[in-house]
Amino acid sequence: DARVTQTPRHKVxxxxxxxxxxxxxxxxxxxxxxYRQTMMQGLELLAYFRNRAPLDDxxxxxxxxxxxxxxxxxxxxxxxxxxxxxxxxxxxASGLFDNEQFFxxxxxLTVL
Amino acid sequence: xxxxxxxxxxxxxxxxIVQINCTYQTSGFNGLFxxxxxxxxxxxxxxxxxxxxxxxxxxFSSFLSRSKGYSYLLxxxxxxxxxxxxxxxxxxxxxxxxxxxxxTRVLVKP
Numbered sequence: 429d430a431r432v433t434q435t436p437r438h439k440v441x442x443x444x445x446x447x448x449x450x451x452x453x454x455x456x457x458x459x460x461x462x463y464r465q466t467m468m469q470g471l472e473l474l475a476y477f478r479n480r481a482p483l484d485d486x487x488x489x490x491x492x493x494x495x496x497x498x499x500x501x502x503x504x505x506x507x508x509x510x511x512x513x514x515x516x517x518x519x520x521a522s523g524l525f526d527n528e529q530f531f532x533x534x535x536x537l538t539v540l
Numbered sequence: 541x542x543x544x545x546x547x548x549x550x551x552x553x554x555x556x557i558v559q560i561n562c563t564y565q566t567s568g569f570n571g572l573f574x575x576x577x578x579x580x581x582x583x584x585x586x587x588x589x590x591x592x593x594x595x596x597x598x599x600f601s602s603f604l605s606r607s608k609g610y611s612y613l614l615x616x617x618x619x620x621x622x623x624x625x626x627x628x629x630x631x632x633x634x635x636x637x638x639x640x641x642x643x644t645r646v647l648v649k650p
Contacts, residue, residue, distance in 0.1 A: 459636050461637075461638075470640060470641070470642045470643060471583070471627065471640040471643075472640075473637060473638065473639070476636070476637060478636070483637075484637055519582060519583070523636055525636070526570070526571070526631070526636050528573065528585040528588060529585070529636070529638065530585070531582035531583050531584070532582060533581070533582050534582055
């Protein structure tokens with residue numbers, strides 16, 4: 429049963445702390461995406477990778493956010509320092525070439 | 541840039557049909573996707589259109605008109621479990637990057 433996994437599922441932290449979210453894409457998928465979802469903004473693309481190379485991170489605040497793929501089985505999204513406005517659900521999705529994207533269960537982040 | 545519009549909310553009765561419209565203005569077009577998202581869960585893929593016309597998948601159908609920048613998702617024989625948000629997403633010309641609309645929350649009443 430292939431699926432995208434994300435850890436942690438929930439994270440509560442204080443303003444100024446570093447937050448790291450992890451994603452394991454579906455084995456064999458060559459594209460990985462990070463999205464952020466809030467009630468106000470909906471689902472926004474933060475970054476995406478193809479064959480582990482970053483293709484587009486224009487949606488990501490560069491001063492505090494960073495996204496990497498250290499290997500084909502792990503993608504990370506880091507926020508340092510975190511701010512209350514970063515509170516959202518962060519989804520990772522993976523896909524094979526231009527086919528549909530499969531979403532992970534998300535990380536619900538609360539920054540106090 | 542990309543601009544995608546869909547209604548915020550719709551209500552329908554169990555057993556009925558609901559049509560969710562999506563209009564888009566994009567710089568480049570390489571396909572339109574519909575996703576379903578239940579409250580507190582991840583979006584799940586429903587359908588994909590890249591050519592004009594209707595794609596049918598069981599109780600769900602999706603239509604695309606590229607010249608009009610328009611798509612709709614048709615849900616037939618509505619069931620209570622169809623209460624969810626439905627997200628329209630457009631893939632631009634480059635790569636597999638999707639831009640999502642704000643979603644349409646559908647409430648199915650008995």
